[in-house]
Amino acid sequence: MDSVDLKLLKMLKDDAHVPLRKMGREVGLSISGVRRRIKQLERSGIIAKYSAIINPKKYGYGVVAFVNVDVDSRAVRELTRSLAHRHEVCELHRTTGGHSLMIKVRARNIDSLNKFVEEYIQSFDLVKSVQTTLAMETLKETLLNL
Numbered sequence: 001m002d003s004v005d006l007k008l009l010k011m012l013k014d015d016a017h018v019p020l021r022k023m024g025r026e027v028g029l030s031i032s033g034v035r036r037r038i039k040q041l042e043r044s045g046i047i048a049k050y051s052a053i054i055n056p057k058k059y060g061y062g063v064v065a066f067v068n069v070d071v072d073s074r075a076v077r078e079l080t081r082s083l084a085h086r087h088e089v090c091e092l093h094r095t096t097g098g099h100s101l102m103i104k105v106r107a108r109n110i111d112s113l114n115k116f117v118e119e120y121i122q123s124f125d126l127v128k129s130v131q132t133t134l135a136m137e138t139l140k141e142t143l144l145n146l
Contacts, residue, residue, distance in 0.1 A: 068133075073100070079101070
């Protein structure tokens with residue numbers, strides 16, 4: 001990957017609908033050259049997929065919370081498999097330190113967040129503790145900053 005690939009990635013990250021002609025002008029390549037570079041980035045797995053970014057607040061999910069869960073090691077796999085299928089779960093990380101998992105959750109309101117934590121996470125037998133932190137405001141959110 002070189003500086004041209006990096007520029008192409010940044011343009012696609014900012015707007016996946018940017019025309020190949022415009023990208024080519026920006027990086028000094030023909031349309032076919034840009035297409036070839038993008039196909040190589042896709043084949044190598046650097047570009048994993050294209051998707052729409054949905055505004056969670058406009059969609060009705062205005063509450064963001066980070067839920068730290070301490071769970072018995074025997075139950076981590078079962079709990080993570082189950083959590084991965086929940087629509088509230090935006091991110092799911094195994095962590096070091098005081099907790100086994102950190103979960104980024106989006107909810108419609110505090111009541112629905114509370115219901116998710118109490119009725120779903122805390123219902124697992126081997127969950128030892130749950131700590132929930134509400135985000136007051138999201139100042140920056142991105143997967144990778146190019």
